[in-house]
Amino acid sequence: MSDGTRLLTAGIDPGASAVKVAVVASDGGDAAEVRATAVERIRRRGVREVATRAFEQACAAAGVEPAQLAYVASTGDGDAVAFRTGHFYSMTTHGRGALFLDPDARAVLDIGALHARGIRVDERGRVLGHRMTSQCASGTGQFLENIARYLGVPLDDVGALSLAATSPEKVSGICAVLAETDVINMVSRGITTPDILKGIHQSIAGRLVLLLRSIGAQGVVVLTGGLARDPGMVAALRELAEAERARRADTALDIRAHPDSMLAGAIGAALLGAYRHRQLERAGRVERVA
Amino acid sequence: MTATPTPPLSPPPAAMADPAAGPLAEARRLVEDRSLDTVRAWKAAHPGALAIGHLPIYVPRPLLEAMDCLPVALFGGGDQVDIIRGDSYFQSYICHLPRSTVELALAGDLDALDGVLFPAICDVVRNLGGMWKLLFPDRYSSYLDLPQNLDPALGGRFYADELRRITRELVARGATPLAERALAAAIARENARRDALFALDALRRRQPWRVPASEAYLVARAGAALPAADHRALLQAYLNAALQRAVHRYDNVRVVVTGAFCEQPPLELIRTLELAGCDIVDDDFQLGWRYLEGPIPTGAGADGIEVLARAYLDLGTATASRYIGEEEKGAALVRRVRRAGAEGVIFAAASFCDPALLDQPMLEAALGAAGIPFTSLKFSENTGQLQVIREQAGAFSDAVKLWGSAA
Numbered sequence: 001m002s003d004g005t006r007l008l009t010a011g012i013d014p015g016a017s018a019v020k021v022a023v024v025a026s027d028g029g030d031a032a033e034v035r036a037t038a039v040e041r042i043r044r045r046g047v048r049e050v051a052t053r054a055f056e057q058a059c060a061a062a063g064v065e066p067a068q069l070a071y072v073a074s075t076g077d078g079d080a081v082a083f084r085t086g087h088f089y090s091m092t093t094h095g096r097g098a099l100f101l102d103p104d105a106r107a108v109l110d111i112g113a114l115h116a117r118g119i120r121v122d123e124r125g126r127v128l129g130h131r132m133t134s135q136c137a138s139g140t141g142q143f144l145e146n147i148a149r150y151l152g153v154p155l156d157d158v159g160a161l162s163l164a165a166t167s168p169e170k171v172s173g174i175c176a177v178l179a180e181t182d183v184i185n186m187v188s189r190g191i192t193t194p195d196i197l198k199g200i201h202q203s204i205a206g207r208l209v210l211l212l213r214s215i216g217a218q219g220v221v222v223l224t225g226g227l228a229r230d231p232g233m234v235a236a237l238r239e240l241a242e243a244e245r246a247r248r249a250d251t252a253l254d255i256r257a258h259p260d261s262m263l264a265g266a267i268g269a270a271l272l273g274a275y276r277h278r279q280l281e282r283a284g285r286v287e288r289v290a
Numbered sequence: 291m292t293a294t295p296t297p298p299l300s301p302p303p304a305a306m307a308d309p310a311a312g313p314l315a316e317a318r319r320l321v322e323d324r325s326l327d328t329v330r331a332w333k334a335a336h337p338g339a340l341a342i343g344h345l346p347i348y349v350p351r352p353l354l355e356a357m358d359c360l361p362v363a364l365f366g367g368g369d370q371v372d373i374i375r376g377d378s379y380f381q382s383y384i385c386h387l388p389r390s391t392v393e394l395a396l397a398g399d400l401d402a403l404d405g406v407l408f409p410a411i412c413d414v415v416r417n418l419g420g421m422w423k424l425l426f427p428d429r430y431s432s433y434l435d436l437p438q439n440l441d442p443a444l445g446g447r448f449y450a451d452e453l454r455r456i457t458r459e460l461v462a463r464g465a466t467p468l469a470e471r472a473l474a475a476a477i478a479r480e481n482a483r484r485d486a487l488f489a490l491d492a493l494r495r496r497q498p499w500r501v502p503a504s505e506a507y508l509v510a511r512a513g514a515a516l517p518a519a520d521h522r523a524l525l526q527a528y529l530n531a532a533l534q535r536a537v538h539r540y541d542n543v544r545v546v547v548t549g550a551f552c553e554q555p556p557l558e559l560i561r562t563l564e565l566a567g568c569d570i571v572d573d574d575f576q577l578g579w580r581y582l583e584g585p586i587p588t589g590a591g592a593d594g595i596e597v598l599a600r601a602y603l604d605l606g607t608a609t610a611s612r613y614i615g616e617e618e619k620g621a622a623l624v625r626r627v628r629r630a631g632a633e634g635v636i637f638a639a640a641s642f643c644d645p646a647l648l649d650q651p652m653l654e655a656a657l658g659a660a661g662i663p664f665t666s667l668k669f670s671e672n673t674g675q676l677q678v679i680r681e682q683a684g685a686f687s688d689a690v691k692l693w694g695s696a697a
Contacts, residue, residue, distance in 0.1 A: 088688050088691075092684075126692075279692075
């Protein structure tokens, strides 16, 4: 249904550790407003149940009935959203969502729990190129979560501690398993927790900047996914991009995060759902998904 | 405003009580019967009758049934078999199917078979046939040379002679001598099975949300070791149940998948394509079931073997192992896409499958000229890491859905 001339749509993004939902009012194009969002950690529950609950929460917060939504778009683990209208792949939705959060975005760095993905987009959010980290988890949130657990640090404190580092300790730049061994050695050598965490952040940042370079990213890079909320991670990426600027001024990276970065996939899915609905409407095929 | 969809909030009704659950469970049981227990049971119920295995793509199964043999389609070991010994018989740069077939045989999983036919697909299957003779010299095996000359006076005569040779060889091994009435009846049963399969395909094209390709694949594959009449009954049961389903319709992209006619992708790969937002509305998986594009003609007094030969010549589908004009294959693929109302094509070929991969550039050119988006991927029957395929299929599905192009 519509809110005046605007469509109400929802995007649901079940990830490895949390389900993110956004309810958006838009015209099917660039003019859009996020009405409500919800983030629900999965915490060993069934992801379908969590997705339904988060969706209901977001609808309630937006003051809309699910039946009023013109399109419910899933992204990420779409199988967890049986009531979806359609599904969009996460790189498409993160690209669109990042562009909504920062219209200057020309690349996206999506750092989730299990994978990191670099995505190059055009000014419409259309994906021009992408690459994902391989099976190795060393550039992802799960890796950082493991390290935090070894160090006995709450995940939410990791960023602030990393920012307080004075002499970051270098860790293995290749392998998460080796890096974990490095961390154990550092602890036994008395390296401070902030310096260890900063070293980890720098190690991940190095890998992620290489990922961005491999897809030809330049200009504004918007961070999305769970690690975009980690100020230590953001700082490490910015410092590395700044350090590169002197020798690669023409292709410099401008790393940006947004308070809603974690919701980029859900927002992008909702926006693409509205776009798709308009497309079906123009083709007289709305009943196709009724 | 145009009427808009109203998504139900909780899981769709189809997930609650699926009337197709029974036929699907039976199909899964049959597909997972790696050691051919159903074949053993059939042989116990038919003392003295032969079970004859055959490799993809096409073997005239009614001929075997008419001689009271049970045709058993062999599709390799899939993703359930660790290849250990099979690898030592073949070079590394060929497809996976022959290795897993040898592995199954050496493990005794194919012992219920009294013989195996190796139809002409490619050099690799020809080599497998030769290897088989060396490994199992006491068991019946034969290479079935399918004609590439489609002139009835040449290829037709040659093929009919091939079928008569196999008939004689099977009779020598204990099969019932061929009788015209029995062959006509077997052809009629095969046509009935084919009708059920085509009805299933038609429903899948009309309402893919009612018949996911992954399920259609399973019920088709379940017929590998079933007589045609039993397979038809299973197909019909599934079809009836699918029609009764309460369904939830998704806004997916309609695609044709082509190239997996011989070595089969793991079921999870098909599921991955579906989860990426694709409705697979046509495919060439297990092509043998649909190799003939129409019913085998029957008529009073006709010579059954000549009928089978003529059906192969006249009704054979355009596929990589059939040497027909490149333009003809491209045009046939475009026709399939149009008939299915598909928006794009996914080329899914087994790694090192020369027939599929050599044809692909020509098929791509035909799709390009027709403005049909496509993408391509490769698999092997035991592909377990599907992330890259998921990524690629997801990107393709979104690009077609949102931008009407492949990128």
